[in-house]
Amino acid sequence: MPHFLDIHKTDTADLRSIVDTARAMKDGRNGRPKGAPDDDRPLDGRMVALIFEKPSTRTRVSFDVGVRQMGGQTMVLSGADMQLGHGETIADTARVMSRYVDLIMIRTFEEATLLEMAEHATVPVINGLTNRTHPCQIMADVMTYEEHRGPIAGKKVVWSGDGNNVFASFAHAAQQFGFELTFTGPEPLDPEPRLHDLITIERDPMKAVEGADLVVTDTWVSMHDPQSAKERRHNQLRGYQVNTRLMSAAKPDALFMHCLPAHREDEVTSEIMDGPHSVIWDEAENRLHAQKAIMRHCLGA
Ligand code: CP
Ligand code: NVA
Secondary structure: OEOOOHHHHHHHHHHHHHHHHHHHHHOOOOOOOOOOOOOOOOOOOOEEEEEEOOOOHHHHHHHHHHHHHHEEEEEEEEEHHEEEOEEEEEEHHHHHHHHHEEEEEEEEOOHHHHHHHHHOOOOOOOEEEOOOOOHHHHHHHHHHHHHHHHHOOOOEEEEEEEEEEHHHHHHHHHHHHHEEEEEEHHHHHHOHHHHHHEEOOOOHHHHOOOOOOOOOOOOOOOOOOHHHHHHHHOOOOOOOOHHHHHOOOOOOEEEEOOOOOOOOOOOHHHHOOOOOOHHHHHHHHHHHHHHHHHHHHHHHO
Protein backbone atom coordinates (compact mmCIF):
# COMPACT_ATOMS: atom_id res chain seq x y z
CA MET A 1 0.00 0.00 0.00
CA PRO A 2 1.59 3.34 -1.02
CA HIS A 3 1.31 5.11 2.32
CA PHE A 4 3.27 8.29 2.99
CA LEU A 5 4.44 7.66 6.54
CA ASP A 6 7.94 9.10 6.57
CA ILE A 7 10.62 10.45 4.26
CA HIS A 8 13.06 7.62 5.02
CA LYS A 9 10.34 5.05 4.29
CA THR A 10 9.62 6.45 0.81
CA ASP A 11 11.73 5.61 -2.27
CA THR A 12 14.28 8.28 -3.18
CA ALA A 13 13.00 8.37 -6.77
CA ASP A 14 9.40 8.78 -5.58
CA LEU A 15 10.41 11.69 -3.33
CA ARG A 16 12.09 13.43 -6.27
CA SER A 17 9.06 12.82 -8.45
CA ILE A 18 6.73 14.22 -5.74
CA VAL A 19 8.73 17.48 -5.52
CA ASP A 20 8.88 17.83 -9.31
CA THR A 21 5.17 17.08 -9.70
CA ALA A 22 4.35 19.62 -6.99
CA ARG A 23 6.30 22.33 -8.81
CA ALA A 24 4.68 21.50 -12.14
CA MET A 25 1.19 21.51 -10.59
CA LYS A 26 1.88 24.86 -8.91
CA ASP A 27 3.04 26.36 -12.22
CA GLY A 28 0.08 24.81 -14.01
CA ARG A 29 -2.47 26.68 -11.89
CA ASN A 30 -1.32 29.98 -13.42
CA GLY A 31 -2.76 32.13 -10.65
CA ARG A 32 -6.31 30.89 -11.06
CA PRO A 33 -8.69 31.39 -8.07
CA LYS A 34 -7.91 29.14 -5.09
CA GLY A 35 -11.24 27.34 -5.34
CA ALA A 36 -11.03 26.63 -9.08
CA PRO A 37 -10.31 22.97 -9.88
CA ASP A 38 -7.18 21.77 -11.67
CA ASP A 39 -7.87 20.98 -15.34
CA ASP A 40 -7.29 17.24 -14.93
CA ARG A 41 -9.22 16.82 -11.61
CA PRO A 42 -7.11 13.77 -10.66
CA LEU A 43 -9.10 13.08 -7.46
CA ASP A 44 -12.49 13.23 -9.15
CA GLY A 45 -14.92 11.12 -7.13
CA ARG A 46 -12.44 10.42 -4.32
CA MET A 47 -13.25 10.96 -0.64
CA VAL A 48 -10.45 11.92 1.76
CA ALA A 49 -10.64 11.83 5.58
CA LEU A 50 -8.48 14.33 7.46
CA ILE A 51 -8.19 13.30 11.13
CA PHE A 52 -6.73 15.72 13.69
CA GLU A 53 -5.89 14.76 17.26
CA LYS A 54 -3.90 18.00 17.65
CA PRO A 55 -4.57 21.58 16.52
CA SER A 56 -3.61 22.68 13.01
CA THR A 57 -4.01 25.65 10.68
CA ARG A 58 -1.75 24.94 7.70
CA THR A 59 -2.12 21.16 7.48
CA ARG A 60 -5.89 21.28 7.86
CA VAL A 61 -6.51 24.04 5.33
CA SER A 62 -3.88 23.02 2.78
CA PHE A 63 -5.03 19.37 2.64
CA ASP A 64 -8.68 20.40 2.44
CA VAL A 65 -8.08 22.96 -0.34
CA GLY A 66 -5.69 20.58 -2.14
CA VAL A 67 -8.23 17.75 -2.33
CA ARG A 68 -10.94 20.11 -3.58
CA GLN A 69 -8.65 21.61 -6.24
CA MET A 70 -8.02 18.07 -7.48
CA GLY A 71 -11.76 17.44 -7.73
CA GLY A 72 -12.12 15.26 -4.62
CA GLN A 73 -14.13 15.68 -1.45
CA THR A 74 -12.98 15.89 2.16
CA MET A 75 -14.23 15.27 5.64
CA VAL A 76 -12.29 16.93 8.44
CA LEU A 77 -12.58 14.97 11.68
CA SER A 78 -11.42 15.86 15.16
CA GLY A 79 -9.97 12.87 17.01
CA ALA A 80 -11.97 13.94 20.08
CA ASP A 81 -15.26 13.51 18.18
CA MET A 82 -14.40 10.00 17.00
CA GLN A 83 -14.30 6.72 18.91
CA LEU A 84 -10.47 6.84 18.68
CA GLY A 85 -9.09 6.44 22.15
CA HIS A 86 -12.55 5.72 23.60
CA GLY A 87 -12.11 1.96 23.56
CA GLU A 88 -12.29 1.07 19.84
CA THR A 89 -8.86 0.06 18.60
CA ILE A 90 -6.99 2.05 15.98
CA ALA A 91 -6.93 -1.13 13.88
CA ASP A 92 -10.73 -1.42 13.91
CA THR A 93 -11.10 2.28 13.14
CA ALA A 94 -8.72 1.83 10.19
CA ARG A 95 -10.73 -1.13 8.85
CA VAL A 96 -14.00 0.79 9.09
CA MET A 97 -12.69 4.06 7.66
CA SER A 98 -11.24 2.15 4.70
CA ARG A 99 -14.79 1.11 3.72
CA TYR A 100 -15.90 4.76 3.48
CA VAL A 101 -12.95 6.77 2.18
CA ASP A 102 -10.17 6.47 -0.42
CA LEU A 103 -7.38 8.10 1.61
CA ILE A 104 -6.71 8.90 5.27
CA MET A 105 -4.50 11.73 6.56
CA ILE A 106 -3.92 11.66 10.30
CA ARG A 107 -2.21 14.06 12.73
CA THR A 108 -1.69 12.30 16.03
CA PHE A 109 0.49 12.06 19.13
CA GLU A 110 2.11 8.62 19.22
CA GLU A 111 3.82 7.28 16.11
CA ALA A 112 2.33 3.88 17.07
CA THR A 113 -1.15 5.24 16.29
CA LEU A 114 -0.10 6.21 12.76
CA LEU A 115 1.62 2.85 12.20
CA GLU A 116 -1.36 0.85 13.47
CA MET A 117 -3.67 2.87 11.22
CA ALA A 118 -1.41 2.20 8.23
CA GLU A 119 -1.06 -1.51 9.00
CA HIS A 120 -4.80 -2.12 9.12
CA ALA A 121 -6.14 0.39 6.59
CA THR A 122 -6.76 -0.91 3.09
CA VAL A 123 -6.41 2.63 1.70
CA PRO A 124 -3.29 4.85 1.79
CA VAL A 125 -2.46 6.68 5.02
CA ILE A 126 -0.53 9.98 5.16
CA ASN A 127 1.38 11.24 8.22
CA GLY A 128 0.18 14.77 9.02
CA LEU A 129 2.60 15.01 12.02
CA THR A 130 3.31 12.84 15.02
CA ASN A 131 5.41 13.51 18.12
CA ARG A 132 8.28 12.01 16.14
CA THR A 133 8.14 13.30 12.53
CA HIS A 134 6.46 15.75 10.12
CA PRO A 135 7.30 14.52 6.59
CA CYS A 136 4.77 16.61 4.60
CA GLN A 137 6.35 19.77 5.99
CA ILE A 138 9.82 18.86 4.82
CA MET A 139 8.62 17.95 1.31
CA ALA A 140 7.30 21.52 1.10
CA ASP A 141 10.58 22.84 2.51
CA VAL A 142 12.69 21.02 -0.09
CA MET A 143 10.34 22.27 -2.81
CA THR A 144 10.65 25.84 -1.48
CA TYR A 145 14.45 25.73 -1.33
CA GLU A 146 14.68 24.44 -4.90
CA GLU A 147 12.16 26.97 -6.20
CA HIS A 148 14.39 29.79 -4.91
CA ARG A 149 17.91 28.41 -5.27
CA GLY A 150 17.94 25.29 -7.49
CA PRO A 151 18.91 21.75 -6.43
CA ILE A 152 19.27 21.23 -2.66
CA ALA A 153 21.77 18.36 -3.11
CA GLY A 154 25.16 19.30 -1.69
CA LYS A 155 23.86 22.40 0.15
CA LYS A 156 24.41 23.11 3.85
CA VAL A 157 21.26 23.31 5.99
CA VAL A 158 21.54 24.40 9.64
CA TRP A 159 18.84 23.81 12.24
CA SER A 160 19.06 25.99 15.34
CA GLY A 161 16.91 25.07 18.35
CA ASP A 162 15.03 22.00 19.60
CA GLY A 163 15.85 18.61 18.05
CA ASN A 164 12.15 17.86 17.53
CA ASN A 165 9.77 16.07 15.12
CA VAL A 166 10.26 18.58 12.30
CA PHE A 167 14.04 18.26 12.66
CA ALA A 168 13.77 14.45 12.46
CA SER A 169 12.10 14.69 9.05
CA PHE A 170 14.82 17.13 7.94
CA ALA A 171 17.41 14.51 8.93
CA HIS A 172 15.62 11.88 6.84
CA ALA A 173 15.45 14.33 3.93
CA ALA A 174 19.18 15.11 4.19
CA GLN A 175 19.93 11.47 3.47
CA GLN A 176 17.33 11.12 0.71
CA PHE A 177 17.97 14.42 -1.11
CA GLY A 178 21.74 14.50 -0.45
CA PHE A 179 22.24 17.71 1.54
CA GLU A 180 24.35 18.35 4.65
CA LEU A 181 22.47 18.98 7.89
CA THR A 182 23.96 20.56 11.01
CA PHE A 183 22.09 20.65 14.30
CA THR A 184 22.90 23.36 16.80
CA GLY A 185 21.16 23.35 20.16
CA PRO A 186 21.67 22.42 23.80
CA GLU A 187 22.56 18.79 24.52
CA PRO A 188 19.42 17.98 26.55
CA LEU A 189 17.34 18.85 23.47
CA ASP A 190 19.43 16.86 21.00
CA PRO A 191 17.63 14.89 18.29
CA GLU A 192 17.04 11.19 18.88
CA PRO A 193 20.31 9.18 18.85
CA ARG A 194 19.13 7.12 15.84
CA LEU A 195 19.44 10.34 13.75
CA HIS A 196 23.00 11.19 14.80
CA ASP A 197 24.59 9.27 11.91
CA LEU A 198 22.75 11.51 9.45
CA ILE A 199 23.80 14.87 10.89
CA THR A 200 26.60 17.03 12.30
CA ILE A 201 26.18 18.42 15.82
CA GLU A 202 27.81 21.77 16.68
CA ARG A 203 26.96 23.39 20.03
CA ASP A 204 28.17 26.88 19.05
CA PRO A 205 25.41 28.42 16.89
CA MET A 206 27.69 31.02 15.29
CA LYS A 207 30.11 28.32 14.18
CA ALA A 208 27.27 26.05 13.06
CA VAL A 209 25.78 28.55 10.61
CA GLU A 210 29.09 29.38 8.91
CA GLY A 211 28.62 28.72 5.19
CA ALA A 212 24.93 27.82 5.60
CA ASP A 213 22.70 27.95 2.51
CA LEU A 214 19.55 27.55 4.60
CA VAL A 215 18.86 28.28 8.29
CA VAL A 216 15.80 26.68 9.90
CA THR A 217 14.17 26.78 13.30
CA ASP A 218 10.89 25.80 14.96
CA THR A 219 8.97 26.46 18.15
CA TRP A 220 10.81 25.82 21.39
CA VAL A 221 7.79 24.03 22.88
CA SER A 222 5.98 21.55 20.64
CA MET A 223 2.35 20.47 21.01
CA HIS A 224 3.36 17.21 22.69
CA ASP A 225 5.76 18.88 25.16
CA PRO A 226 4.42 19.60 28.65
CA GLN A 227 3.71 23.30 29.18
CA SER A 228 5.55 22.95 32.51
CA ALA A 229 8.79 22.57 30.50
CA LYS A 230 8.33 25.99 28.86
CA GLU A 231 10.49 28.11 31.18
CA ARG A 232 13.34 25.58 31.29
CA ARG A 233 13.31 25.23 27.50
CA HIS A 234 13.35 28.98 26.99
CA ASN A 235 16.41 29.24 29.24
CA GLN A 236 18.14 26.38 27.41
CA LEU A 237 17.34 27.71 23.93
CA ARG A 238 17.69 31.49 24.28
CA GLY A 239 21.22 31.44 22.79
CA TYR A 240 19.90 29.64 19.69
CA GLN A 241 17.44 32.34 18.57
CA VAL A 242 17.64 33.08 14.84
CA ASN A 243 18.33 36.81 14.70
CA THR A 244 20.31 39.25 12.55
CA ARG A 245 23.58 38.40 14.28
CA LEU A 246 23.19 34.66 13.68
CA MET A 247 21.93 35.06 10.11
CA SER A 248 24.89 37.30 9.25
CA ALA A 249 27.21 34.34 9.90
CA ALA A 250 25.47 32.32 7.14
CA LYS A 251 26.10 32.82 3.40
CA PRO A 252 24.90 36.26 2.24
CA ASP A 253 22.18 34.67 0.09
CA ALA A 254 21.12 32.11 2.72
CA LEU A 255 17.40 31.44 3.07
CA PHE A 256 15.44 31.28 6.34
CA MET A 257 12.58 28.82 6.92
CA HIS A 258 10.17 28.04 9.77
CA CYS A 259 7.30 25.56 9.47
CA LEU A 260 5.04 27.91 11.52
CA PRO A 261 3.33 28.65 13.84
CA ALA A 262 6.19 30.90 15.01
CA HIS A 263 6.68 32.61 18.33
CA ARG A 264 8.10 35.96 17.29
CA GLU A 265 11.03 37.13 19.43
CA ASP A 266 11.48 33.64 20.93
CA GLU A 267 12.99 31.21 18.40
CA VAL A 268 13.19 33.92 15.70
CA THR A 269 12.98 37.70 15.58
CA SER A 270 10.43 39.55 13.46
CA GLU A 271 13.34 41.20 11.71
CA ILE A 272 14.33 37.81 10.29
CA MET A 273 10.79 36.51 9.72
CA ASP A 274 9.86 39.60 7.73
CA GLY A 275 13.34 40.24 6.29
CA PRO A 276 15.00 39.45 2.94
CA HIS A 277 16.28 35.95 3.83
CA SER A 278 12.83 34.68 4.79
CA VAL A 279 10.75 32.47 2.48
CA ILE A 280 8.23 31.41 5.14
CA TRP A 281 5.09 32.41 3.23
CA ASP A 282 6.19 30.49 0.11
CA GLU A 283 7.03 27.61 2.44
CA ALA A 284 3.51 27.70 3.91
CA GLU A 285 1.93 27.92 0.43
CA ASN A 286 3.99 25.00 -0.79
CA ARG A 287 2.38 22.71 1.80
CA LEU A 288 -0.61 22.83 -0.54
CA HIS A 289 1.29 21.90 -3.69
CA ALA A 290 3.58 19.31 -2.07
CA GLN A 291 0.66 17.52 -0.40
CA LYS A 292 -1.33 17.47 -3.65
CA ALA A 293 1.61 15.65 -5.23
CA ILE A 294 1.86 13.31 -2.22
CA MET A 295 -1.84 12.42 -2.50
CA ARG A 296 -1.47 11.74 -6.24
CA HIS A 297 1.50 9.50 -5.48
CA CYS A 298 -0.47 7.56 -2.85
CA LEU A 299 -3.53 7.15 -5.05
CA GLY A 300 -1.65 6.60 -8.32
CA ALA A 301 -3.82 9.43 -9.68
N1 CP B 1 3.43 23.72 9.96
C1 CP B 1 2.30 23.10 10.33
O1 CP B 1 2.16 21.88 10.25
O2 CP B 1 1.32 23.94 10.77
P1 CP B 1 -0.06 23.55 11.44
O3 CP B 1 0.24 23.00 12.81
O4 CP B 1 -0.83 24.85 11.50
O5 CP B 1 -0.75 22.52 10.59
N1 NVA C 1 7.24 20.97 16.39
C1 NVA C 1 5.92 21.55 16.27
C2 NVA C 1 5.53 21.63 14.83
C3 NVA C 1 4.18 22.22 14.58
C4 NVA C 1 3.81 22.26 13.12
C5 NVA C 1 4.94 20.72 17.06
O1 NVA C 1 5.00 19.48 17.00
O2 NVA C 1 4.13 21.30 17.77
